[in-house]
Amino acid sequence: MTTKPSDAPWADEPFRLIATPSKRLENSLGHVHCATEMAHAHNVILRGLNSILQQAPYIPAEHKKDVKDLLFYTQSWVKMVNHHHWVEERFIFPELEKSTGKQGIMDTPKHQHGLFHSGIEKLLAYTEHASSNLETYRWDGEGGMKEIIDSFSQHLVDHLYAEIDTFLGLGDMDIDGAVLKETWGEAEKIAQQNGNLAMLYDVFPTVLGCADKTYEGGHEFPPLPWILPYVVKYWFAAGNGAWRFNPCDWWGRPQPLKFGPS
Numbered sequence: 001m002t003t004k005p006s007d008a009p010w011a012d013e014p015f016r017l018i019a020t021p022s023k024r025l026e027n028s029l030g031h032v033h034c035a036t037e038m039a040h041a042h043n044v045i046l047r048g049l050n051s052i053l054q055q056a057p058y059i060p061a062e063h064k065k066d067v068k069d070l071l072f073y074t075q076s077w078v079k080m081v082n083h084h085h086w087v088e089e090r091f092i093f094p095e096l097e098k099s100t101g102k103q104g105i106m107d108t109p110k111h112q113h114g115l116f117h118s119g120i121e122k123l124l125a126y127t128e129h130a131s132s133n134l135e136t137y138r139w140d141g142e143g144g145m146k147e148i149i150d151s152f153s154q155h156l157v158d159h160l161y162a163e164i165d166t167f168l169g170l171g172d173m174d175i176d177g178a179v180l181k182e183t184w185g186e187a188e189k190i191a192q193q194n195g196n197l198a199m200l201y202d203v204f205p206t207v208l209g210c211a212d213k214t215y216e217g218g219h220e221f222p223p224l225p226w227i228l229p230y231v232v233k234y235w236f237a238a239g240n241g242a243w244r245f246n247p248c249d250w251w252g253r254p255q256p257l258k259f260g261p262s
Contacts, residue, residue: 005255005256008256008257008261009054010050010247010256011048011257014054018043020036020039020040020215020219023216025168029171030175030176030178030179031168031169032168035167038163040219041221042164043210044221045084045160047210047247047248048206052070052073052077054257054259055259055260058261064134069241070242071137073206073243074127074145078120078127085113092106093106096170100175105170105173108162108166109159109163112158112162115152115159116159118152119148119155122151126145126148127145188223204232205236205237205242208248208250209249210247211252212253214252244258
């Protein structure tokens, strides 16, 4: 369970967070290790999505500064999701098939990406347009941001859960666990190396602010240099009100949501 900062609604709902596989299975096993790291990444995505759904209804459209920050936050969340799936499709999935010699073992997750990709891109386009035309923004109603999110969110969440089962299922195959761990380690390097300076202004602040390090007894995800949160907080994220929407502080500690019924 997470260490909620208060009794108020938080980023562990409406979509339930994923249980950490290593809390019930042996993490030294390659497939459990990969599933655990993937679960941490997917929970970052879920907390970001939940933070938007929990807070956006309480931001009046006439509060332009809050709306603009919400739109930037939502854009950053979409970019984070897209980067995560880009790393999967360009490296993790192909490398798993290559290193294990089992072609097609990741076909199901790849297919699932297609079920929500167009909705994600529609949300990105909506937030970009509304950021330049704030008078067009609305949360509820036909064509509003909630309608767009509702069109793909369940497909996304179903995929985030199913992919963990896919990784755990690798344990039933004749696959060297060390190979799985090595592939995952290389994937982490690829994800960091293929980032760019711009991501320090949007993707990294979203990851850091949605990574609850207290979850289910604690963990050390994401695997980033210790100094990076300081650099992001005091330089790249400084002065940007969008990070008020993050459910955690820069060091992975849950904090109360800034917008809500109270």
